[in-house]
Amino acid sequence: MAGIVSRIPFALSGRTTAAATTFGLDGVQYHFALGGMPWLSAINDERRMTRSGAPVRKEQVDQQTIPGEQSLASWWxxxxxxxxxxxxxxxxxxxxxxQYAIRFHESVGVNPWVNGRLTLLRTTALRVADGTANPHHVVGWNDGTDRFWSAVGTALKSDDGTTTTTITWGGANTIRSLTSDGTNYYAADDVGIYSGAGNSAGAKLWDTGSVNVVIAWVKGRLMAAIDNKVYELVGGTPPALPTAKFTHLNPAFTFTCFAEGTNAIYAAGNAGSQGEILKFGLDTSGSVPTLSSGGILAAQLPRGEIVHALTTYLGAFVGIGTNRGFRVGQIDDNGDIQYGPLLIENSSGVKAIAAYDRFFFVAATNGIEGSSGLYRVDLGQPLQGGDISPSVRFAYATDLQAHVAGEVTGVTNFGNSDRMVLAVAGQGAYLESASTLEPSGYLTTGRVRFNTLEPKIFKFATVRTPSPLWGSVGVAVLDPGGGETSILTVSQGGSTTIENVVMPAPSSATEWVQLKLTLMRSGTDTTKGGEVNAWQLKAMPGAVRQRIITVPLACWDFETTQSGQRVGYEGRTFDRLAAFEQIFARGDAVAWQDLRNGTSDLVVIDDYRFEQAAQPGANQSVYGGVLWVELRTIADVVV
Structure with a gap:
């Protein structure tokens, strides 16, 4: 038939071409193309093409037991x-x-352990200087006044926070281990074990004969480990050592520490890359419990992990310091130790642990911004489930700071108080202040991303502080690019709640941000400082908004273009509808082209309907009508 363009074939599989296949004009003036299929417009006064924004939020049904922020409309x-x-x-x-509601990313110099309050920790002060490279040992005691003993090199001293007293302890060589029964000190060197009361001079009790000596007062008795042997220091003919209670089968095994359980004494040590914790049972049938068995394996560390420090607490918990960090374990009914995963990882290892209240205080060698101090582990706050078990992880954070680098070799309670003492080799022993706070500290939150990788527009920040506020509080935003931008500062005496402060950064939509909360000490009272009670972020979706395009397309057997060119054939409508419905059925994204102005987008066909009607004018044919399509653009994608 003259003047009629040849039939255009359309694949009916819907999978033979890429989703973004486009149509190129080739002699016929079409108005639009969808998925590579050309179409003439059916737009007129009654059939209008519309473009509108797509909704970005969906209705939510909160099925949580406790309503939360997901229940609220509008803002994220x-x-x-x-x-x-x-x-x-x-x-x-x-x-x-x-757990996200009570945890954070990291902190330095702040105390998070009081519910609803983030405050500054107390500072520390150097009390006993140490210019040697030897391990520094500290043990707390009280004779009516809180004190601690400090042993480093050949010197033994006592300190009450005001005065340091040098003690003539009886030996002349490097002190290898220090312990106390609460009243008397016991100091061991490679010659002997010496003891004295309080600040008094000491005298030799037992021989040692090795630099590999560790002593501890556990279960009402003095225990010693020398090389691969364990001694209960009673009986015999002092100063000659009594018969060893246990000799490890491996002569290269060296004991490093003792601890006490409910019905056993524990001794830990290492041979090469293997660390072990052995238990020694107690016979309580007599008036005085005695060691009834010894050297039974209570726990074995993973290959390559060796034990440096061991502390038991409250009859159930065991703190284990190793060359890799710190673990929390439990004592079971058999007296064996079931330990959990590494809670704190520190490449310098953990060589000292103490306990107070519900906390373990753990050596943090170079673990606080490159300087040394303590970690604090909250045994009253198990994470990943409510039941206490070896697999449970406990809440922890960095704690006291010495503000110097060096290996933390000792930590102890300061007498009967809630203050701690930590010793840093080569630096000295540091005592926690009774009331003076750190000059500053900070906490960074976790990355706030609302559980999606989609970009967000972070708009407002709110911070709540007490009234009156001492010191000051600064809030900054950290973005994925590494930038840190100050948002607000609440000065001393400032408002209790600073609401909806506009965030100047990030300048564009981003996946996540963090908040950094900085607390500063008061300039007029060193015992008071900044405090944060709560924070909040407000954001909204940041992806490029999608558009909804509704357009009527001509779908007839025969059609006439604006230039008067006639196209089509009998049955063309059925073929084109079948091809279109294949594209619609597969649900994939397709190219939408407006051939009139040369623009194109990647779209999804949300819906369609075909309306059959008599075509007026010159375009009458056997079958046809108007195909209405509703298209939704895909954000950030243009073809």
Missing amino acids: LRSQSSFIGGAGVLYQDPSNDN
């Missing part, structure tokens, strides 16, 4: 009013156990 919210879950969170996203 994330807030926090408790920090007792400790450090270690990367993303501040909801989880099944809701």
Whole structure:
């Protein structure tokens, strides 16, 4: 038939070409193309093409037991009013156990352990200087006044926080180990074990004969480990050592520490790359419990991990310091130790542990911004489930700071007080202040991303502080590019709640941000400082908004272009509808081209309908009508 363009074939599989296949004009003036199929426009006064924005939020049904921020409309919210879950969170996203609401990423110099309050920790002061490279040992005691003994090199001293007293302890060589029964000190060197009361001079009790000596007062008795042997220091003919209670089968095995359990004494040590904890049972049938068995394996560390320090607490918990970091274990009914995963990893290892209240205080060698101090582990705040078990991880955070680098070789309670003492080799023994706070400290939250990788526009920040506020509080935003931008500062005496402060950064939509909360000490009272009770972020979706395009397309057997060119054939409508419905059925993204102005987008066909009607004018044919399509553009994608 003259003047009729040849039939255009259309694949019916819907999978033979790429989703973004485009149509190129080739002699016929079409108006649009969808998925590579050309179409003439059916737009007129009654059939209008429309373009509108697609909704970005969907209706939510909150099925949580406790309503949360996901129940609220409009803004995307994330807030926090408790920090007792400790450090270690990367993303501040909801989880099944809701730990995100009480945890944070990291902190320095702040105390998160009081529910609803983030405050400054107390500072420390050097009390006993140490210019040697030897391990520095500290043991707390009280004779009506809180004190601690300090042993480093050949010197033994006592300090009450005001006065340091040098003690003539009886020996002349490097002190290898130090312990106390509460009243008397016991100091061991490679010659002997010496003891004295309080600040008094000491005298030799037992021989040692080795630099590999460790002593401890456990279960009401003095225990010693020398090389691969364990001694209960009673009986015999002092100063000659009594018969060893246990000799390890490996002569290269060296004991490093003791601890006491409910019905056993534990001794830990190492041979090469293998660390072990042995238990020594107690016979309580007599008036005085005696060691009834010894050298039974209570726990074995993973290959390559050796034990440096061991502390038991409250009859159930065991703190284990190793060359890799710190673990928490439990004593079972058989007296064996079941330990959990590494809670704190420190490449310098952990060589000292103490306990007070519900906490373990753990050596943090160069673990606080390159300087040394302590970690604090909260045994009252188990994470990843509520039951206490070896697999449970506990809340922890960095704690006291010495503000110097060096190996932390000792930590102890300062007498009967809640103050701690830590010793840094080559630096000295540092005592926690009774009231003076750190000059500053900070906490960074986890990354707030609302459980999606889609970009967000972070708009407002809110911080709540007490009234009156002492010191000051600064809030900054950290972005994925590494930038840190100050948002606000609450000065001393400032408002209790600073709401909806516009965030100047990030300048564009981003996947996540963190908040950095900086607390400063008061300039007029060193015992008071900044405090944060809660924070909140407000954001909204930041992806490029999608558009909804509704357009009528001509779908007839025969059609006439604007230039008067006639196209088509009998049955063309059925073929084109079948091809179109194949594209629609597969649900893939397709190219939408407006051939009139040369623009194109990648779209998804949300819906369509075909309306059959008599075509007026010159375009009458056997079959045809108008194909209405509803298209949704895909954000950030143009073809």
